[in-house]
Amino acid sequence: MSEQSKSPQAPDRTPRVVIAGAGMAGVQTAVALREQGWRGAITLLGDEPHQPYDRPPLSKAVLLGKADGATLDVDFPGLGIDLRLGCRATALRPADRLVETDQGPVRYDYAVLATGAAPVRLPGTEGLSGVHLLRTLDDAERLRPELAGRRRIVVVGAGWIGAEFATAAREAGCEVTVVEAADRPLAGALPPEVARYMAGWYGDAGAELRTGVAVASVAPGAVTLADGTVLPADTVVVGIGARPATAWLAGSGVALSPVDGSVLADERLHTSVPGVYAVGDCASFPSARYGTRLLVHHWDNALQGPRAVAENIARGEAEGVVYDPVPYFWSEQFGRFVQYAGYHGDADELVWRGDPAGAAWSVLWLRRADGPDAVAGAGRLVALLAVGRPRDLAQGRRLIERGALLDRERAADATVPLKAAVR
Numbered sequence: 001m002s003e004q005s006k007s008p009q010a011p012d013r014t015p016r017v018v019i020a021g022a023g024m025a026g027v028q029t030a031v032a033l034r035e036q037g038w039r040g041a042i043t044l045l046g047d048e049p050h051q052p053y054d055r056p057p058l059s060k061a062v063l064l065g066k067a068d069g070a071t072l073d074v075d076f077p078g079l080g081i082d083l084r085l086g087c088r089a090t091a092l093r094p095a096d097r098l099v100e101t102d103q104g105p106v107r108y109d110y111a112v113l114a115t116g117a118a119p120v121r122l123p124g125t126e127g128l129s130g131v132h133l134l135r136t137l138d139d140a141e142r143l144r145p146e147l148a149g150r151r152r153i154v155v156v157g158a159g160w161i162g163a164e165f166a167t168a169a170r171e172a173g174c175e176v177t178v179v180e181a182a183d184r185p186l187a188g189a190l191p192p193e194v195a196r197y198m199a200g201w202y203g204d205a206g207a208e209l210r211t212g213v214a215v216a217s218v219a220p221g222a223v224t225l226a227d228g229t230v231l232p233a234d235t236v237v238v239g240i241g242a243r244p245a246t247a248w249l250a251g252s253g254v255a256l257s258p259v260d261g262s263v264l265a266d267e268r269l270h271t272s273v274p275g276v277y278a279v280g281d282c283a284s285f286p287s288a289r290y291g292t293r294l295l296v297h298h299w300d301n302a303l304q305g306p307r308a309v310a311e312n313i314a315r316g317e318a319e320g321v322v323y324d325p326v327p328y329f330w331s332e333q334f335g336r337f338v339q340y341a342g343y344h345g346d347a348d349e350l351v352w353r354g355d356p357a358g359a360a361w362s363v364l365w366l367r368r369a370d371g372p373d374a375v376a377g378a379g380r381l382v383a384l385l386a387v388g389r390p391r392d393l394a395q396g397r398r399l400i401e402r403g404a405l406l407d408r409e410r411a412a413d414a415t416v417p418l419k420a421a422v423r
């Protein structure tokens with residue numbers, strides 16, 4: 001029943017935050033609001049039927065049956081959060097301060113858009129049996145028996161999800177071929193000189209990696225590549241990226257990026273519509289730190305962003321905060337713990353720490369200052385990739401936050417702690 005129809009004569013005027021999307025970002029926003037002292041109502045709308053859960057375990061323990069799920073440990077009733085599961089936000093009507101849902105309208109004083117991202121489908125495969133995505137708990141549960149049955153699997157896309165899925169499938173004993181249209185894995189994230197070492201990880205784990213070739217078509221039992229190769233496949237898993245789930249905002253006045261469909265939030269994660277914020281995988285924000293707009297599809301952003309949104313709502317923007325994080329993520333693939341912090345550009349200088357053919361190494365990206373600020377033999381640390389070197393990551397992340405200048409030679413020496421390379 002909608003709120004409006006509950007008590008039309010005496011409308012409920014308790015200040016209310018309505019959060020659309022009950023994933024990590026939505027749930028954390030609700031929790032952080034209470035931590036920040038928000039005393040008004042909180043309504044959390046989630047279109048999935050399950051209790052809110054975490055996604056990273058889906059491509060790891062959940063796939064292998066080592067964990068049943070990853071339910072977030074939050075006492076919603078205890079925190080006074082009105083969690084409505086199986087409830088889809090269908091439109092935002094700012095003129096009336098309403099979120100329309102498939103169960104009726106919900107009035108808001110503040111709205112938070114946290115609808116995440118939806119995986120990109122391979123054209124022509126919708127509804128085709130044996131073709132899977134990996135985004136939701138239901139997806140992971142559908143894939144679990146495929147792994148347990150040791151099926152022949154073709155993974156489309158050698159990004160983070162493709163690599164993690166291939167890792168789990170090999171661990172389960174499946175025959176795995178990964179097809180990637182670019183000339184290397186993680187082409188959108190890492191430069192060729194780094195990614196080429198990761199390409200070797202597939203073969204070492206017994207998975208076949210085919211790069212530089214696109215999928216031409218998928219039919220039950222087979223994937224045909226653009227070069228004519230036919231790969232037998234009992235199961236096909238598509239991991240070719242995700243797009244912000246923002247179609248429901250069409251016509252609302254909330255500005256969306258024409259490039260990637262993300263909600264164009266400002267530096268406080270406020271949208272173009274008064275009282276409406278956006279956070280997590282669905283929103284991009286301007287980063288003064290990196291001088292560009294960032295769209296981050298990683299867990300840490302869905303944890304940190306909500307704290308900023310909650311502060312801005314609970315305290316008011318005059319006392320609130322600007323959100324300008326050092327992005328961070330991790331991935332577990334082929335027996336390695338891979339972590340990345342920061343943001344690098346093509347012009348940044350790449351510095352190796354350790355042997356990339358070995359088990360543990362890092363890569364740093366240093367930005368050289370120009371003109372009078374230039375320091376010979378040094379650069380500002382802007383990003384870092386650590387493979388099996390969590391200490392580098394922990395120290396590097398703090399150094400990036402501080403904008404520390406590193407001595408190039410010392411930074412390249414893997415026996416020197418990163419913090420000791422500061423100029």
Ligand SMILES: Cc1cc2nc3c(=O)[nH]c(=O)nc-3n(C[C@H](O)[C@H](O)[C@H](O)COP(=O)(O)OP(=O)(O)OC[C@H]3O[C@@H](n4cnc5c(N)ncnc54)[C@H](O)[C@@H]3O)c2cc1C
Binds near residue numbers: 021026088116248
């Ligand atoms: C399989 C997998 C593994 C991952 N592993 C890692 C990892 O190892 N490390 C890492 O850093 N990151 C990882 N990530 C990324 C990380 O999980 C995401 O960045 C994070 O989940 C984003 O949270 P979110 O709340 O913004 O979006 P989501 O988690 O997508 O949550 C959004 C929720 O909103 C719901 N929704 C959508 N539209 C509507 C609507 N109109 N009305 C109501 N509800 C709606 C969705 O169904 C969903 O439940 C992984 C992601 C996946 C899919």
